[in-house]
Amino acid sequence: MPRRTDLETILILGSGPIVIGQACEFDYSATQGCKALREEGYRLILLNSNPATVMTDPELSDRTYIEPMTLEVAREIIALEKPQAILPTLGGQTALNLAMDLHKAGVLDQHGVEMIGSNPMVIEVGESRERFREAMAQWGLAIPASGLANSVEEALVAAERGGFPAIVRPSFTLGGSGGGIAYNREELKELAWRGLTVSPISQILVERSLIGWKELELEMIRDLADNAIIVCGIENVDPMGVHTGDSVTVAPIQTLTDVEYQALRDDALKVARAVGLNGGCNIQFAISPENGQRVVIEMNPRVSRSSALASKATGFPIARVAAKLAVGYTLGELKNGITGKSACFEPALDYCVVKAPRFNFEKFAGASPVLGLEMRAVGETMALGGNFREALQKALRGLETGRLSLECREAQSVKLEERLDWLKRKLVTPDPDRLAMIYSAFKLGLTLAEANALTGLDPWFLGQLMEIWETEKFIAGPLATTLALGEVPPVDWWIRVKSQGFSDLSVARIVREARPGPEITPAKIRALRLAAGARPRFRQVDTCAGEFAAETPYYYSSYDAPTPPPPLSPREPGQEPGHRPRKVMILGGGPNRIGQGIEFDYCCVKACQAFEEMGYATVMVNSNPETVSTDYDAVGRLYFEPVTLEDVLAVIEVESPDGIIVQLGGQTPLNLAQELKNAGAPIWGTAPEAIFQAEDRQGWNDLVSRLQLKQPPSGMAPDIDSACRIAESVGYPVIVRPSFVLGGRAMKIIHRPEELGDYLSGLEASGLALGRDTPILVDKFLDDAVEVDVDAVADGEKVVIAAIMEHIERAGVHSGDSCCSIPPFTLSPVIQAEIRQETEKLGLALGVKGLMNIQFAVRQGQVYVLEANPRASRTAPFVAKATGRPLIQTAAKVMAGQSLRELGFVEPTGQSYYAVKEAVLPWNRFAGAEVDLGPEMRSTGEVMGLDDNFGLAFLKAQAAAGMTIPRSGDIVMTVSDRDKVDLVPLARELTLLGFTIHATPGTKEALEKAGVAARRIDKVNAPRPNLIDFLLDGKAGLLVNTTSSPTSIQEASLIRWAAIRRGVTMITTMASLKAAVAGLKEIRLKEGKSQLWRLSPLQSYHGQSLGD
């Protein structure tokens, strides 16, 4: 069937903020979907609250709504835009849930909106455990023995049937959220209660545990004519028991016979038919390694994280095809863009693909790094290699965790004689470092059979680790000996080592350990290797294992290819024969992690577009399968490689780019800048030396004093005494951090000398001891200051401010975790002018070419500069979306040599609306962690609220972040002493607005003294029932809780945990409460009017700002 002509306008739902379990893979899929439907000529309406995404770029749809993804908002948009169809399958669980809400509320029927790509029935079957079970039974498919439960009691009964350990899976939740494994009745009670709480329909499935079974996923596509294909089979290296998002996975499937695989495929087709799928879906299976028994675990009737992975692993664009099927096409009518053949085929792989998860446990003090059914990874990296070992080691180094080899670093600190036992004990529980632990245990004599018994990993995977160790022995033996003798190892030795995935860095480390000596550096290894002629080959990802000539501009490197491949014949758009266009290489950010995520991908993608428009050929290097930048369609040419010095240099060697862009992919490429330059690579934009100057403490201090700018007094301390001296001299509170750890890690605000001692001993305990080369930085902390972020573009002669962002929280909260507003809502024009001036001075002094971000603090009318980052900032996409200015494109043009004057890029003025960015935090994934905003960043994503009124923009941002502030009802208040004065007027406003306040004794007393009525509620350490129970019982809609000292943080965490578990909105700073009250007052004013808030697409906001 051809494209449907009865549709004209389609509403596409995005996936909202990045959270664990729902990351930028949905930006990739929805972006692909938008492009696919746009080329069909449909009018597209997009709803997504996340400004960091590529899909919310106003160029991608006709009407882009960056608004909260709530029923209320979606209903209004549908009434306004009158779409004929809604496509919910590209925006993850958030989109599906919202579409189902719209369906259940009758909104779709009322407005005649058809759900395409799926339908409520399919979604029900996929998402409701009960309906799924029925459908599977009807088609004769086995599922794990299980029982549904709507109460803790029912859960216990269900567990009696299946036995322990039992698995709890809440219905309709995301990324296994709220799920877990219970080994006894007590654990089950706790898990069941939690699961029932998080399930929107208060239902859980209690299931027989299949721990140790093989876990497999099939990514499939089916059309309404019942044609179906399996795009990719993925095998989890970690067996059942670890969430697939937290598992190391491999494609193609490695350990199934054809008979087993085809049975799986048959089952998958049955599942798709059973649920009536139209589009992409992901089906998870478990297979017993003992007897091949198989069961269906679950099905997601939408594109998913795995389908993004499968698309990148095979080159097959699942989301694009799914979008086309949604508007009426059948599979046979669509083409595979890579081979020009039909899209109705199953890709064949002649390489191995390994995905490895990236974790950030270290940021959540108190949470234990154990893996289970609930996903905890914050990002992932994928690598392609000629064999499993090469792909695995490439993936591991792509994670950028500082790991040099498969060695388990934690085990090194255990005494050698106890190490094997220690490892054996650790191996029983899934751990993020499990493969490395197995590897280390092998070296100490653990057998393959023992490892299999302890971990359940398939012997084939364990055998692969053994093989890697064989190669390590070769490196430590013959190779090291030869090097020690000053001889040059021959090329086949290098190929032997490199084809197993060892990096030059890890070879150097192994050689140095085997034969201590200073001369074996990674650079030396590299030089010897290159001299011997051992270079990686670049192979095309062609979806067909070489069967057809492919046109893809998509490559990976491998040493596992003894003969040279035919020369590359990549696509070069608009290229005349004999004419070589100028070429720009853009380095991506690698795996997402807290502090470096989708924002940088947006920057890379926009820059690519800008360079292509300028006529450059573009080359992208990145290793993150979730992103738009690794869509071969989004860039000129894609190298799916780890973003490390060695791998990047190898690409440079074959591509010889005219310019390399390091300032858009976050810290990852920036860290490579100097070494790349040293190796002769042409870095465009700000010079690596300037980047270093901004990062180096001494260089920065010199610059600030030369420019006569103010910064908080500070010092560097190599030991505790000098730390105390510095703190005394600058005055408490101080903000401290180790100088040798990146990304705000272990940063803390210290109020008293005792806390400083505790902090330092804490550092020592975690292996970060102080020393002459490893001092800590002690800065005066500007208490109660207003923080300001500035994003700007500079060309070396001129600095243009893109936006000044005023933070809502006071100084001390990491800028990535804080809420901020464009334009500023309290800063005076004088202060803003000074900030502009200082930004200009710094930009010119640093010689910035391209983007820069500067952080200021304003206190008592004084402007202090905190830091400058001569690179794209996390806020760059937010600024671009808020202001409608081509920030990234302009930076790209500047880097290519154009001037800001030429480009006519000027600071936007007269913005008449507010854009508020709010961060989204993953507390619910880290049970036991301290819940408090601080100088260490912990948010995973962000949202934006837009409105003409600041308070309303703030309320929208809160709602979009899943923290909807109720308009009336009960509030629990318990605030620290220093906040009590500020609380009084706000509490008064709230009572006037009709809220009932419940306050703990101290807070109540302060309020009542000022004449504000409050009901008493007992503190957390008072006998129960106290405020914890009040929150858990769902009696309050809002928690206002602030804290000032470490002990009260622990206490506060208990309170906040109760709120998180019950889904109660919480406000933890007075500044946020003030903004919320402003918004609530505005709403009250507008009550009864036709519109409570402004609802218009980005395009009209931008038109408005340009018109001014």
Added chain:
Amino acid sequence: MAGEAVKLTKAALTLDDGARFEGQAVGPLTEAAGEVIFITAMSGYQEVVTDPSYHGQIVVFTTAHIGNYGTNAAVDQAQEVQAAGAIFHELWLPPVDHWLSERDLPAYMAAHGLVSLTGVDTRALTIHLREKGSRNGYIGPWEADPGPALAKARAIPSMSGLDLASSVSCQSVYFRQGAPSREGRPNFQVAVIDLGVKKSILDQLCAHNLDLTIWPGQTPAERILAEKPQGLFIPNGPGDPAPCDYAIKTAQAFLGRVPVFGICLGHQIMALASGARTYKLPFGHHGLNHPVVDSLTGRVWITSQNHGFAVDPQSLPPGLKPSLWNINDQTLEGLEWTDIPAFSVQFHPEASPGPHDSLGLFERFYQMLRAHHA
């Protein structure tokens, strides 16, 4: 531990165009010759090397890892290994621990006399074959002088015009009992002329209540007709259909008398018997992912394929209708006889290895028999 149990010798595959690909010969055997073809299947290596259609060929596996799950006799497609040689990117040498495995692949190959090379740049080799077409090759020990190996490669006879089917056919007639008839589902007597039939095809026919008499390929049609079979099945087999004149004659004798179903080589023989022509494809179809579309309904099947020759759609006489097409290269994949009960497909509905999308064709044959004999 790798390589301790299995002997590896430096060796090479030399193609008749002079291209040489280095690798390690696995086990004691180091010499083989035949037409070199590549297969993109990611599973089912044992089924492939025992499939008589690969008789005398050197099969290049493009998938990265081979041997991961060992071997088990249940999936053998013939008594003996049929391929002349196998080329791997990486053969798994350490012991395999899979619940179905009876023997590791290296040991299986040694026992069955299959010559193989591992550590070959199979991607480069595949691209070479894709660009230059399938060609003959010789596996032998590595020698500095490529001359002798090249001479051996060039001495291999071309597949075109060669009757390979005779050499894989059974030597005497045998029977296989179909699944017992059930209420309303009688059994039928079907003759199979053996041109190298895969075991899984016989399994499928039997499972569909067909009692089989399997005749040596060269059996005269009159001999088979004398037994009054109710249907004829012409199976897969190796090589060029054109020289199989005996089978073509048998097909001619049966077409129009009883229902006839042909797969792969059988499909080509039925076409030739009706007056169509066949031709050699540049590098054949060998894989488990070939999309085939029904031109009438638009319905697509993912199919298992293995053939170097194809029926020329331009050559179809009246009474023969193309029904199925390969979406990738628009080659003919299925034929319908409009006036008589007969149909044929170029691909392998029995899969083994491969997807089961078109398994229903066996039932279709059963229903055709039933309608004919009603």
